[in-house]
Amino acid sequence: MDLDAYVTAHHGEWSRLEQLSGQRRLSGTEADEMLDLYQRVATHLSEVRTRSPEPTLVAHLSSLLARARLRSAGTRTFTWSDVVRFLTVTFPAALFHTRRWWLTTLGVNVAAAFVMGWYLVAHPALETSLLSPSEVQQLVDNDFAGYYTQYAAGSFAVKIWTNNAWVTALCLALGVFGVPVVYLLFQNVVNVAVIGGIMWTHGRADLFFGLILPHGMLELTCVFVAAGAGLRIFWAWIEPGPRTRGQAVAEEGRAALSLALGLALVLLVTGLIEAFVTPSPLPTWARIGVGVLAELAFLTYVFTLGRWAARRGETGDLVPADRGETAPVV
Structure with missing residues (x-):
């Protein structure tokens, strides 16, 4: 797999997922978009690991998915x-x-x-x-x-x-x-x-x-x-x-x-x-x-x-x- 070409082809999706993960509030449409992007990037990570496991890219995509998962699932709120x-x-x-x-x-x-x-x-x-x-x-x-x-x-x-x-x-x-x-x-x-x-x-x-x-x-x-x-x-x-x-x-x-x-x-x-x-x-x-x-x-x-x-x-x-x-x- 040509890794540079793969990165160029999907960089826009990764950047968009990163942007949505950093937003404090998401509309319903943006939440659906983030879920769709999360699934796509997870597939991208799987393909990279299988065909051309470049460590820096694998770490970047793993971190991106972790942030998106935390953003979508939310955190446990402390209450009295x-x-x-x-x-x-x-x-x-x-x-x-x-x-x-x-x-x-x-x-x-x-x-x-x-x-x-x-x-x-x-x-x-x-x-x-x-x-x-x-x-x-x-x-x-x-x-x-x-x-x-x-x-x-x-x-x-x-x-x-x-x-x-x-x-x-x-x-x-x-x-x-x-x-x-x-x-x-x-x-x-x-x-x-x-x-x-x-x-x-x-x-x-x-x-x-x-x-x-x-x-x-x-x-x-x-x-x-x-x-x-x-x-x-x-x-x-x-x-x-x-x-x-x-x-x-x-x-x-x-x-x-x-x-x-x-x-x-x-x-x-x-x-x-x-x-x-x-x-x-x-x-x-x-x-x-x-x-x-x-x-x-x-x-x-x-x-x-x-x-x-x-x-x-x-x-x-x-x-x-x-x-x-x-x-x-x-």
Whole structure:
């Protein structure tokens, strides 16, 4: 094929399609013309690729067709109804869909933390192998309580929020590999158990629970939700059921993205509690009460809105229009 002659013969059609693709508004006649030109240029691209695949021309025609397709199909418009649907359907459905995984993760980790803490209290010699006496005294008298007051409340809330969001994102992103999530959870449990055991041994259990519970209940629940969802992605790869492994991981991964967005909002709440309530002069019972109310509100949210959404077949995945088609499998 004489490529130069082909370009000369069809350049006018390509230019016209480019012009129509760049217009902000199209009349009915122009829209029909653009559709007709789109089909012709698609045929031209196919012929060029088959007979004389010149890379620059192929790239130009491919880009032109992409712009025309976007112009004709339009773009997804963001509306507040999308936000409402996410908060009332998608996010709670994803939480409810993965509830067995994160509730099991929560139960195992809390039990492990208490067992490790009890073992440390029952074996005082173990404490000296972890920290020197001066380090223990510094932790008990200053560092643990001072951590919550060393920064201004506003900046501390942002710092805590970003750190916790990063941990939950890691649990979700590394979930398909399984082992990294277990390692992150183990590190977290050991840290809480060691500090709690040391504070208990030195008679400061009231200070430990008075400072950790107001924000810690909901904060750790979020971490366990992310870890449970991550492990569910891993299990979908191991045991996909009637789906292909690619389909199973894709479905669970898309639901995990919904969890990541929603948990970022919940962690903002925990960051505000940790910055403004935990170090406040409120009585211990009042501070812990705030944490209990936040945790109960979250669980109520999951088991009401989440349950209702699940009954309608929602799993936290994208709506069918955004999900794409899935090839049938046996």
